[in-house]
Amino acid sequence: MSLFQSLAAVLTPAGLLWTVVIIGIATFLHELAHYALARTQGVAVKSFSVGMGPVVFRRPWRGTEWRLSLLPIGGYVEIDGMALEPGDDGTPHQPVRGFAALPAWGKIAVLLAGPLMNLVVAIGLMTLSFSTQGVPAPDRVRIESVVANSAAQRLGLRGGDVITAIDGRDIPESLVVQGRTVAGWEAVRDTLTRAGRHRFTVERAGATRQVAFDWQPTLNGQRQLLGIRYGPDVRPATLPVAFATSWQVTAEAVPQVLRSFAGLFQRFLTLDLSRDENVSGPIGTAEIVSRAAALSPWALVQVAILLNLSLAFFNLIPIPGLDGGRILLVLIGALRGRPLSFSQEQAINLAGFAFVMLLMVFVVVRDVSRFF
Known part of the structure; x- marks a missing residue:
């Protein structure tokens, strides 16, 4: 059986569509929270993209270019003051406005907004599920x-x-x-x-x-x-009981999620391609969504809850390049009494981003390897 035949056996068109929808909404809300906290503090946002890669649609609105990109695997916001700016002489200079000019608490608010949005979405969906399903x-x-x-x-x-x-x-x-x-x-x-x-x-x-x-x-x-x-x-549960249970379930999930990520990092460092049921790549996620789509709408809600929780917790890991790593650098600067230089932050974040990209490639390879 070929790879494509193997994938077709576990993935369904409805499952693929719902995977794109669930991940797309989770990513959009994550980036929207970053956008909102930046704009609330008077910081301009140059672009907002749903998806990655080549831009297939763009439209300017309220000072931001809103984009739809080809690859439905994430998204981004380009916040003023988070990248080098061209100077009068044409050479890039360290930014002194926008995000760079915010106090430490303001920067943390912008960075923390995305993961917190996914956490709020997960708790909201759990509350809805518990109040209707018990x-x-x-x-x-x-x-x-x-x-x-x-x-x-x-x-x-x-x-x-x-x-x-x-x-x-x-x-x-x-x-x-x-x-x-x-x-x-x-x-x-x-x-x-x-x-x-x-x-x-x-x-x-x-x-x-x-x-x-x-x-x-x-x-x-x-x-x-x-x-x-x-x-x-x-x-059966009342709305307050459903809300309290949602927080309890979330708190109980934290150690399990941390163990899952620790296991993933260990497998990555040892190049262990054995399957881990606790962490799924894009194919594994689409397979789970395909199964959920065949069961009931509430099964899809459960998947959306897990994806939002995973996105929130993963982004809070203090790895440079992720929201948690950027927050860590802001806190280090606050403790030092002066922020790290922009070149230092860029170098650290670039190294962290490269690590995350390699980790994603590893997850995809491990995902595909089980079909051979």
Whole structure:
């Protein structure tokens, strides 16, 4: 099977379209926040582009050239005072106006606005999802689907069943498995690692029944599967509860996201092309969106939440060239009592930008390599 046949097998036209739409909106809002904070402080913005590469459409409006570029892989704003300016003699000079003339807090406000916008979008979408779909109930396990001809089907389990207790004990909000704390609904997985007789207390259509079975995690050297897809149940939530839960989920996601990025950097430095389910490149992202598009609009909302959170957290990493790295340089200048020279900042940011570009190339190569 060729590469194009392999891609066609996992990507759909609807998935590709939604990938462009979701990433495009997330990027547009990110750059719009930079634009707004610059203009609010009286700093001109020369251009605003959705997309990268060759410009296919441009229109001046309110002192800014608004552009649509060919490649739907990001965007940029060209803020006055963030690049060298040509002097009277034609040679480039360090800027003294616009962004360069702002106090440290003003520069940080402009740089921080983009990631914060993506964070606000993610929390807003989560609040909408939780208030309409319900908040996770980690002490209850909802069976989403049952594999045909599986042990679960023979036991009479069905999609929509809710497991409320295991072996006569209520499922806790959280539990410790192999030294790490996980959500209570993962008690199902923990139970299926232990041989013996087990019993699920199952709710279906308001009635409760007991499902008892003998279990062997491995048989003849092969891992046994019960045959269910499951996750936490949900319970109805008011808007304040949905909003509070969104913040809680975001806070809990921070360590996991940081571990994912740390794993990516480690793989990059060791040129490890093995697949990492926690970090996806453009093809992996389009594949996830394709699957979500085939499920429901709310699945697409979940993908949009993850992409906005990832964009916010990634841009806050203190790598020169990213928003977080630029903020770090501003803070260093504030602590020194004088900012770094423009040539120093440019050299540091250029090195950071080159690192980020190499990292993106690595992610793309790793994405493609799994098809060979």
